[in-house]
Amino acid sequence: MKYILVTGGSRGIGRAICLKLAETGLPVIINYQSNTAAAEEVKGLIEAAGGQAELLPFDVAKQEQVEAALDAWEARHPEDYISVLVNNAGIRRDNVMFMMSDEEWHQVVDTSLNGFFYLTRRVLKHMMPRRRGGRIVNVTSLSGLKGMPGQTNYSAAKAALIGATKALAQEVAARSVTVNAVAPGFIETDMTKELPVEELKKLVPMQRFGRPEEVAAAVAFLASDEASYITGEVISINGGLYT
Ligand code: NAP
Numbered sequence: 130m131k132y133i134l135v136t137g138g139s140r141g142i143g144r145a146i147c148l149k150l151a152e153t154g155l156p157v158i159i160n161y162q163s164n165t166a167a168a169e170e171v172k173g174l175i176e177a178a179g180g181q182a183e184l185l186p187f188d189v190a191k192q193e194q195v196e197a198a199l200d201a202w203e204a205r206h207p208e209d210y211i212s213v214l215v216n217n218a219g220i221r222r223d224n225v226m227f228m229m230s231d232e233e234w235h236q237v238v239d240t241s242l243n244g245f246f247y248l249t250r251r252v253l254k255h256m257m258p259r260r261r262g263g264r265i266v267n268v269t270s271l272s273g274l275k276g277m278p279g280q281t282n283y284s285a286a287k288a289a290l291i292g293a294t295k296a297l298a299q300e301v302a303a304r305s306v307t308v309n310a311v312a313p314g315f316i317e318t319d320m321t322k323e324l325p326v327e328e329l330k331k332l333v334p335m336q337r338f339g340r341p342e343e344v345a346a347a348v349a350f351l352a353s354d355e356a357s358y359i360t361g362e363v364i365s366i367n368g369g370l371y372t
Contacts, residue, residue: 130209133352134158136189136248137218139168141318142268145341146215147171149349151180158185158202158211160218189218189244190236199251210255213352216245216290217268221320226281234282241269241286245293253301262305264352267294268344269363271314275371287312291363298361307360309351313344314367335368 133150137143139161148171151157157175159182161168168184175182187198219241222233245267256263272280273287291310298308315321315329315338330336347364350356365371 130156130206131212132156132158132206132209133213133215134160134185134211134248134252135215135217136160136244137162138171139164141320142313142316142341142344143215143217144171145345146217146348147182148174148178149342149345150213150215150352151175151178151182152349153353154180155213156181156183158183160185160187160189160198162186162188162218189216189248190239192243192247195244195247195251199248210261211252211263212256212261213264213266214249214252215266215268215348215352216249218244219268219270219286219320221280221283223279223283225279229282237282238286238289241283242289242293245290249297253306256306257301257304260304263307264356265297265306265308266348266351267291267308267310268348269294269310269312271312271365271367271371274312274363274365294363295361302360305357307351307356309356309359309361310363311344311347311351312363312365312367313339314365314370315339316341316344316366333368333370337368339366339368 133155135147138147138159147157159168172182187194222237269290270287272284276284294310317338
């Protein structure tokens with residue numbers, strides 16, 4: 130049986146992606162770091178709608194945790210494989226570069242970029258054999274496309290994720306695995322709740338922040354059979370903020 134794995138699925142954009150992808154009827158594996166109550170809530174909503182879900186907590190930035198979690202999942206699911214992977218987990222640790230600590234730099238890069246590497250390398254083993262195919266969708270950011278002041282760490286990690294998306298797409302295309310990215314602008318989640326929303330909204334041609342569901346819709350399309358000939362692409366979801 131095929132499964133969907135979404136990292137950072139307990140809150141925000143990842144939560145919306147879990148709920149949307151569960152509509153496919155495939156079971157959803159909800160990864161998160163520590164917020165079990167929020168992840169349980171997402172699982173409950175999926176089940177209430179007639180879908181299937183399970184929790185798989187691990188820190189994407191810690192290779193040993195990624196390997197241990199996937200080992201345990203595979204042992205419980207000898208006949209199953211992950212056919213859709215959404216690399217969504219990410220954090221912000223904003224600071225101007227001359228004040229930025231080693232920790233702020235490494236935490237952000239470790240989560241968005243190294244997390245993508247550890248998990249995707251591992252999950253490709255599910256997709257590559259016998260040309261089973263698969264879908265990988267990476268959640269990058271407007272910051273990775275245009276660069277944002279105060280976010281050299283985050284912009285670097287998200288820009289690197291775009292480069293990796295394009296390179297990996299070409300590596301695995303012959304195996305019917307597609308690799309794409311979405312690049313949200315300002316989306317209403319915990320990550321943006323402390324920003325000066327009223328001021329920032331004025332910068333957006335649509336005059337509002339996006340909703341997590343608006344990102345999830347694009348991810349669901351890229352994860353679908355309909356998107357079978359799209360790979361190495363980055364879709365901006367930003368209300369016209371940067372085109
Ligand atoms: P959020 O509301 O802060 O949620 C973050 C999610 O990631 C939570 O589920 C959290 O789990 C999980 N997470 C964080 N670090 C993790 C780790 N090391 N291992 C596993 N899970 C981890 O963030 P969001 O706004 O939904 O952002 C989701 C993605 O979209 C991120 O990659 C972010 O960079 C990107 N993005 C967001 C925006 C925006 O405006 N919000 C714009 C562009 C891109 P816990 O609940 O356990 O803490």
